[in-house]
Amino acid sequence: MRSTAFDIARMSVEDRIGDTWTHGAEAWLELFQASWSESARFCTALAWTARQAGNSALLHLTPEHVLRTTGMPVTTRTRLHLYAVTLRYDFRCQSLQGLFERHPSPLKELDPFSRSLYAFALLGQSDPAGLDFISPLLDESSEDPKVAHALLHGLWLGDDLPQQPERILDLVARPVFAAQMDAIALFRKASALRRLHRHDEALTALDNARECLPLDADASIHVDLTRERALITGARDQATG
Structure with missing residues (x-):
């Protein structure tokens, strides 16, 4: 094959x-x-x-x-x-944006994955212009997983994007992620739920993320999950304290 x-x-x-x-x-x-x-x-x-x-x-x-x-x-x-x-x-968003803006080929002529990386650069800098790329790229690429992850990564990084957590939840609900468990998508979902003060749901998403990690997952991913759990439980305790 x-x-x-x-x-x-x-x-x-x-x-x-x-x-x-x-x-x-x-x-x-x-x-x-x-x-x-x-x-x-x-x-x-x-x-x-x-x-x-x-x-x-x-x-x-x-x-x-x-x-x-x-x-x-x-x-x-x-x-x-x-x-x-x-x-x-x-996370070199400025360098990534500059690379594509210097590219001799017009952006629209580049492949969908390349354009999703440009969108990531904008989203990661909380530039709302990046939001306009999300639906068209998902549709054009037939929800290619690598395109979807680049867009989700940018949404997660762009703290000051309008309705950022809601947009993350909308994206992880799409078929590309909903069809099967995805540890990274669930990790980003947990972060979005925490921002919306939905702490129990956030912890459930995080537990599911840990369960579906591959056995040879990079140690840094476990560190990220542990850090997110501390943020969720801290926010929950503060809200109920």
């Missing part, structure tokens, strides 16, 4: 994550002639692994590499995905 081939390719790159691993990612996706959604899945996983290993894509790629659009289209998109999603993981 094609998905299995991508998994094998990703593991092959991860085995060399200490080297200039981005070249391997580019080569595999070019060989497969990956679609934008396949690239999104491949690049998000690799970018996170490399970042956790202290060998971020930002150490191997520069904006000049990413903004150079001559050459093979799949490789050009791979570089954009790797670099931009790493900026997202680092």
Whole structure:
């Protein structure tokens, strides 16, 4: 199966994550002639692994590499995905917004995942302009999970967005998340419920998030869940004290 081939390719790159691993990612996706959604899945996983290993894509790629659009289209998109999603993981919203605003291709011509990363940059800075991207991107991408997570991440980060918690709850209720348990989506749901002072529901969402974490989940996720639980219980105690 094609998905299995991508998994094998990703593991092959991860085995060399200490080297200039981005070249391997580019080569595999070019060989497969990956679609934008396949690239999104491949690049998000690799970018996170490399970042956790202290060998971020930002150490191997520069904006000049990413903004150079001559050459093979799949490789050009791979570089954009790797670099931009790493900026997202680092919460470098201003740099991410600037990257897309400097890109030689008009934003509307970029793939939906790339545009969701631009929307993340706006949302993460509490810019209401980012809200206009949410429904169109979800519809165009047929609720692609990586697009949905980028948008949800931006909503969660944008504390000063109008009706932020309600918008988070609306998004996690959509089929892309409602169809199956998703630890990260449930974590963000718990945060939204806490902001709405729905503390018991928030704790339930957080417990569900912990239960559906994969056994090899990164330790930082457990730390985030523990921190959120402390915020929820503290807010609940203050409200009832």
